[in-house]
Amino acid sequence: MAGTYGDLIVNGNFADGTTFWWAGDATKVAIASGPGGLDATATTDAVNLSDASFGQDGIVLRKGVRYTLTLTARASQADTRLRVQVALGAAPWTAALDKTVTVGMADTSFVYTFVSSLDTTTGQVSFQMGQATPVTITLAQVRLTTSTxxxxxxxxxxxxxxxxxxxxxxxxxxxxxxxxxxxxxxxxxxxxxxxxxxxxxxxxxxxxxxxxxxxxxxxxxxxxxxxxxxxxxxxxxxxxxxxxxxxxxxxxxxxxxxxxxxxxxxxxxxxxxxxxxxxxxxxxxxxxxxxxxxxxxxxxxxxxxxxxxxxxxxxxxxxxxxxxxxxxxxxxxxxxxxxxxxxxxxxxxxxxxxxxxxxxxxxxxxxxxxxxxxxxxxxxxxxxxxxxxxxxxxxxxxxxxxxxxxxxxxxxxxxxxxxxxxxxxxxxxxxxxxxxxxxxxxxx
The missing domain is CATH 3.20.20.40 (1, 4-beta cellobiohydrolase)
Structure with missing residues (x-):
């Protein structure tokens, strides 16, 4: 389980393959360990971003604390949309961070700092990537840190x-x-x-x-x-x-x-x-x-x-x-x-x-x-x-x-x-x- 301080994501560099990471509907998205990190592949059945999701549960968030999410990603096709959320891991799925970015075919890093509105031990970091076309997004690294x-x-x-x-x-x-x-x-x-x-x-x-x-x-x-x-x-x-x-x-x-x-x-x-x-x-x-x-x-x-x-x-x-x-x-x-x-x-x-x-x-x-x-x-x-x-x-x-x-x-x-x-x-x-x-x- 990830900690309360420091780096909250476990296996964020994917050295242990896909351990601690989950994928949603198997007919629409699959995750695998690849040479560049974690490969998430969406099928044509994933018409909406939310149809193809993957992520990690058990994230501890404290209300009023500043967090930083960093990720490095690339896609198999240009102009691929990726929705990034740090949120509750169950209904009502309230998000402390919700960003949609455009990922290209070269590794690109994104950094987002936010103050959590949530106080939970069952938070979730998730990624949504349905494009209505087959596409693979490779994450080289994901980190959620708190050091303030x-x-x-x-x-x-x-x-x-x-x-x-x-x-x-x-x-x-x-x-x-x-x-x-x-x-x-x-x-x-x-x-x-x-x-x-x-x-x-x-x-x-x-x-x-x-x-x-x-x-x-x-x-x-x-x-x-x-x-x-x-x-x-x-x-x-x-x-x-x-x-x-x-x-x-x-x-x-x-x-x-x-x-x-x-x-x-x-x-x-x-x-x-x-x-x-x-x-x-x-x-x-x-x-x-x-x-x-x-x-x-x-x-x-x-x-x-x-x-x-x-x-x-x-x-x-x-x-x-x-x-x-x-x-x-x-x-x-x-x-x-x-x-x-x-x-x-x-x-x-x-x-x-x-x-x-x-x-x-x-x-x-x-x-x-x-x-x-x-x-x-x-x-x-x-x-x-x-x-x-x-x-x-x-x-x-x-x-x-x-x-x-x-x-x-x-x-x-x-x-x-x-x-x-x-x-x-x-x-x-x-x-x-x-x-x-x-x-x-x-x-x-």
Whole structure:
């Protein structure tokens, strides 16, 4: 039986032939396992669409929850009509989704997102295909998924904090790190340390979908990353970066995800040493923005610096050159410390500045992983980077406030900014430190 969360359809890739799938009137429709997936063949006796139907029962639907149906289909003749329904499996057959599409002779994918009006454990996904002529429709894949913010964000079971806990279960700091950091959802970062980015992104997003939660990912492999600073590295060439982006996007598949795109890359763009380097940065940012924007279930947020870095008009100009028109989403304060209200105000200013230059309706998220005490130290000085003392965990990943779409833990609490500030020895950027984690928990 299919589950309540994640992928609700069993054998939706037809690896087990037609198992779990039924066909209606045997004189009008038959299903069989074919080389391309499931072959459904209607006879001339099937005059109306509903005369030839097939599908799967036992679908669990919850009222008010958002679902996404995806299918890939082709037909033996052009302009074949196919009615797609997600509905009650018995009278009165009320439908939560009812679409009629035209299928051609080449594989075509369809994606439909809907909010269920039904609350049932006996739902049904069905397809109707009577054409009054013999026709075969081949389904390569069918998926019905629910992964929305309403269902929650995915908790990374292999975060750096979780790995440290596995190795240090008796450490006196372990209980508070486990309870306050490791059990809360934050972003998984992917970069030049990721051995096979397509496979690892696929594995991570699939695990989130199976749990019915939304994964937060950070793509962090920009060519000349961090402009050679503490987090230097990234793709060795622009061409290598584009290839990496293609693999990252392929790993997402057709599943929901939140992707934070290349922190600091656009805010730092004008500090690159040559006009050619700056032009390349904007080109690569536009490339990844467009690639992610082509995924309808992915929310991609481009780097927009922080409230104390660039003025809104300047940051907006750099966002435009970096492809924000494709995603219409930006991320503010990644790995920073500015309080949520200050970041919200900056986000609202950026939204207005972008609208003024022809990019309206932009949404933003804020990194709240370390902003619980804001960014002012005891001497009234603004702290911006490199493991400063006196910082505290902020609001855990949640629905946003103050105009923000979401508040997210993007920087993983306890992961070092580099060998600086209060970081102990041997804690380069990205390394988990229980010392830093405890200081964030205690606000010291």
């Amino acid at each position: 913010v309403r269902e929650g964000f995915y908790v990374d079971p292999d975060s750096n904090a979780a790995k440290w806990l596995a190795l240090n279960p008796t450490d006196g700091r372990a209980p508070k790190i486990r309870n306050v950091i490791a059990r809360r959802p934050s972003a998984r970062w992917f970069g030049d340390w990721t051995a096979n980015v397509q496979a690892e992104v696929d594995r991570y997003v699939a695990a989130a979908a199976a749990s019915g939660t939304v994964p937060i990912l950070t793509a962090y492999n920009m060519h000349w990353r961090d402009n050679g600073g503490e987090s230097h590295g990234g793709a060795l060439t622009p061409e290598a970066y584009k290839a990496w982006v293609d693999q990252f996007v392929a790993g997402l598949g057709d599943r929901p995800a939140i992707v934070i795109v290349e922190p600091d890359s656009l805010a730092q763009a004008e500090h690159l040493p040559t006009p050619e380097a700056r032009a390349t940065r904007y080109e690569l940012s536009s490339y990844v923005a467009q690639a992610l924007a082509a995924k309808p279930l992915v929310k991609a947020y481009l780097d927009a610096g922080n409230a104390a870095w660039l003025k809104p008009a300047q940051m907006a100009a750099q966002l435009v050159k970096g492809g924000v028109a494709a995603t219409r989403r930006i991320a503010i304060g990644v790995a920073g410390f500015d309080a949520t209200d200050i970041s919200c105000q900056y986000g609202q200013q950026l939204v207005m500045a972008l609208a003024a230059v022809g990019v309206p309706d932009v949404r933003f998220v804020i990194d709240t992983s370390r902003n619980g005490n804001g960014a002012m130290d005891d001497h009234g000085q603004h702290v911006a980077y490199c493991n400063p003392a006196g910082r505290r965990l902020g609001v855990p990943s949640s629905i946003g406030i103050g105009g923000a779409e979401h508040l997210l833990w993007i920087k993983n609490p306890g992961d070092s900014d580099g060998q600086c500030g209060i970081a102990p020895d041997n804690t380069p950027a990205g390394t988990f430190s229980p010392h830093l984690a405890e200081r964030l928990i205690d606000g010291t």
